[in-house]
Amino acid sequence: MNGNEGAEDQKEQRREEALARGAERRRQREGATAKEYPPSPLIQSIVKTLRHLSVDTEQIMDEVIVRTDPESLIETCKLLRETAELEFTYLRCLSAVDYVENIEVVYHLSSLEHPHKTVVKTQVPTESAELPSVVPIWRGADWHEREVHDLFGMAFTNHPNMSPLLLFDGFEGFPLRKSYKIPEQKEGLGG
Numbered sequence: 001m002n003g004n005e006g007a008e009d010q011k012e013q014r015r016e017e018a019l020a021r022g023a024e025r026r027r028q029r030e031g032a033t034a035k036e037y038p039p040s041p042l043i044q045s046i047v048k049t050l051r052h053l054s055v056d057t058e059q060i061m062d063e064v065i066v067r068t069d070p071e072s073l074i075e076t077c078k079l080l081r082e083t084a085e086l087e088f089t090y091l092r093c094l095s096a097v098d099y100v101e102n103i104e105v106v107y108h109l110s111s112l113e114h115p116h117k118t119v120v121k122t123q124v125p126t127e128s129a130e131l132p133s134v135v136p137i138w139r140g141a142d143w144h145e146r147e148v149h150d151l152f153g154m155a156f157t158n159h160p161n162m163s164p165l166l167l168f169d170g171f172e173g174f175p176l177r178k179s180y181k182i183p184e185q186k187e188g189l190g191g
Contacts, residue, residue, distance in 0.1 A: 037062050042086075042116045049083045050076060064118045070131055073122050077137050080109060080118065087113045091134070094144035096152045098178045103129050103152055124154075126177075133159040151176040 042064050043057050050057075053076055056067040068076045080088040088109035097104045107120040124131060133156040134141045145156040146165035153174035156162065164171070173180050 040064055040116075042118065045083075045085050046080070046118065049079050049086060053079075062117075064116075066118055066120045068120060068122050070122050070124050073120075074132050074134070074137070076120060077107070077134050080120070081137055085114070086116075087111045088118060089113070089138075091138035091140050091144070092117070094134075094141055094148065096148045096154060096176070098126070098152060098176065099123070100178055101126060103154060103177075105131060105148065105154065107134065129153055130155040130157060132157050135159055150174075153177065 037059070040059050040062070043059060046057055046064055046066060050066070050068075053072045054069050055072065055076060058065050058067075066076065066080075080086055088111050090110045090112050092108040092110050093106075094108070095106050097106065102123040103126055104121055104123045108117070109120065110117045122131065129152065131154065133145055135145065135156075136158070142160070143165060145154075145159055146162060148154045149156060149159075149162055150164055150166045150171075151174055167175075172183075
């Protein structure tokens with residue numbers, strides 16, 4: 001290697017280091033650096049409250065994740081809402097994820113009395129996608145459950161009104177399932 005090539009390599013290395021330093025400064029300015037979250041005392045409260053149920057808990061960043069089986073879902077949700085030190089009275093979001101064999105329903109909860117939040121997750125087999133409705137616990141789940149029903153085919157038992165929210169009556173299939181095949185466009189329908 002001649003002197004010119006060595007100088008070029010050093011120059012390229014300095015350039016890459018400068019780019020990395022600049023990227024790190026940008027991440028710090030934007031608050032995107034990896035942040036260590038201390039263990040949440042909320043986990044102990046949730047574990048104590050749900051100790052007689054079949055649940056698993058873990059902390060991911062600043063949220064506590066509660067995994068429950070479908071049979072314990074309603075009792076889990078009621079306890080999270082009604083326990084004085086928790087009071088998860090606000091359902092921020094209800095969504096679903098298709099894992100092909102299973103559909104996972106995800107409930108994002110917040111307390112309006114305390115500065116904490118949690119996520120409840122439960123899975124059911126795709127071929128028997130049915131869960132009890134949480135509308136009696138959080139009235140705001142009404143439209144969320146109807147949306148998950150339309151897009152994933154999840155049935156929510158005891159829901160007050162499972163009429164379609166996003167799709168028309170007679171729509172075939174569930175568009176957010178991975179198994180959904182987009183139908184061929186027919187002549188005269190939008191193009």
